[in-house]
Amino acid sequence: GEDVEQSLFLSVREGDSSVINCTYTDSSSTYLYWYKQEPGAGLQLLTYIFSNMDMKQDQRLTVLLNKKDKHLSLRIADTQTGDSAIYFCARTLYSSASKIIFGSGTRLSIRP
Amino acid sequence: NAGVTQTPKFQVLKTGQSMTLQCAQDMNHNSMYWYRQDPGMGLRLIYYSASEGTTDKGEVPNGYNVSRLNKREFSLRLESAAPSQTSVYFCASRGQNTEAFFGQGTRLTVV
Numbered sequence: 001g002e003d004v005e006q007s008l009f010l011s012v013r014e015g016d017s018s019v020i021n022c023t024y025t026d027s028s029s030t031y032l033y034w035y036k037q038e039p040g041a042g043l044q045l046l047t048y049i050f051s052n053m054d055m056k057q058d059q060r061l062t063v064l065l066n067k068k069d070k071h072l073s074l075r076i077a078d079t080q081t082g083d084s085a086i087y088f089c090a091r092t093l094y095s096s097a098s099k100i101i102f103g104s105g106t107r108l109s110i111r112p
Numbered sequence: 113n114a115g116v117t118q119t120p121k122f123q124v125l126k127t128g129q130s131m132t133l134q135c136a137q138d139m140n141h142n143s144m145y146w147y148r149q150d151p152g153m154g155l156r157l158i159y160y161s162a163s164e165g166t167t168d169k170g171e172v173p174n175g176y177n178v179s180r181l182n183k184r185e186f187s188l189r190l191e192s193a194a195p196s197q198t199s200v201y202f203c204a205s206r207g208q209n210t211e212a213f214f215g216q217g218t219r220l221t222v223v
Binding site: 004006008031033035041042043044045048088090099100101102103104105 | 145147152153154155156157160168170171202204206211212213214215216217
């Protein structure tokens with residue numbers, strides 16, 4: 001995707017925490033999103049953060065935003081087999097609030 | 113609520129054929145989008161429509177046209193399909209300051 005980068009794969013052990021990272025180049029984002037895609041399905045929103053926030057927590061999910069480094073992360077605590085999916089980072093552009101740009105997605109696999 | 117509905121779910125085309133992918137949303141959203149998803153490439157924006165009556169090019173518009181027929185519907189047309197357009201296509205819609213809601217996708221194969 002346009003200037004949103006993610007690593008393609010992550011493997012974690014069941015019960016451990018997963019941390020999925022995303023970097024972007026344009027600092028003028030408004031909203032930053034994490035979406036989850038299960039095999040053969042569409043995308044579902046997991047959580048989002050507004051660009052003036054540093055952190056957001058929602059049950060097992062924690063989003064951290066480092067605006068200085070243009071770095072966004074998603075931490076999944078106590079990772080379960082049902083968390084296996086592709087996770088997409090996405091952002092809207094300040095210059096065009098309607099335009100949503102996605103990263104390439106990180107495939108999370110869980111090992112026993 | 114149905115949310116975002118795409119048709120068809122699957123399609124096989126021969127090179128050079130044309131077709132239109134349909135998308136409708138029932139959430140009264142202003143913005144609608146068409147993305148294509150290819151392995152290792154994530155979702156790439158083809159076209160989007162910020163409001164009824166407007167459309168704008170995304171990252172990969174070549175070979176596609178769109179129509180925002182009304183507030184509910186946003187169609188994507190391939191005039192002359194090419195094998196490079198084999199992909200999974202997703203439609204999405206978004207209201208003011210909300211997340212985007214996605215359809216279930218159309219898996220298109222061009223042979």
